[in-house]
């Protein structure tokens with residue numbers, strides 16, 4: 001892409017996404033401050049992220065613990081107010097590293113992971129914002145708790161492990177109309193008394209906001225194709 005004004009294209013795209021988030025909120029009489037834009041920087045280097053950091057973006061999402069460990073510790077020294085969200089599947093042998101590096105985890109989806117994260121938060125004296133991932137399309141290859149098991153799982157996280165569940169998260173099947181999944185997740189959130197909704201990516205974040213998203217995870221629409 002050309003760089004006519006000397007402004008990096010990713011900073012320009014970030015600006016338009018912010019405007020689109022605001023407009024989607026206003027269209028639904030929602031407070032624009034109630035939707036957090038997570039810039040998904042997976043596969044991009046610290047140099048790729050610099051223009052977006054310079055434009056004031058401080059909330060980022062990564063899908064791999066190891067990749068994030070290579071990029072973020074040094075950036076955290078420069079930008080102490082960074083907030084890092086883990087949005088990819090988590091193995092329990094990575095729980096310690098994940099709790100040490102991230103501020104939020106969107107992919108709590110089974111008792112083993114919930115226990116590992118709870119144990120690490122206690123051991124490290126850290127409190128992360130936790131989301132339960134729901135496999136709304138019931139896809140066998142996809143992570144996430146099945147919808148029918150979600151209530152018991154959230155109850156177990158709360159009552160047995162003393163975890164505060166900040167929200168629910170979903171990734172709709174690519175071939176489906178995302179609105180159906182966003183509406184479903186919002187309804188499930190109301191039933192479970194969970195207020196946060198992490199839903200919506202580059203192609204559908206405005207729809208997600210219309211259905212109540214509190215966190216949208218936008219990668220390629222900011223950073224370009226991967």
Ligand SMILES: *Cc1c(COP(=O)(O)O)cnc(C)c1O
Nearest residue numbers: 040063087201202217218219220
């Ligand atoms: C990569 C990823 C995103 C961002 O996807 P884009 O289509 O690039 O916006 C959002 N959520 C999750 C879980 C991802 O892995």
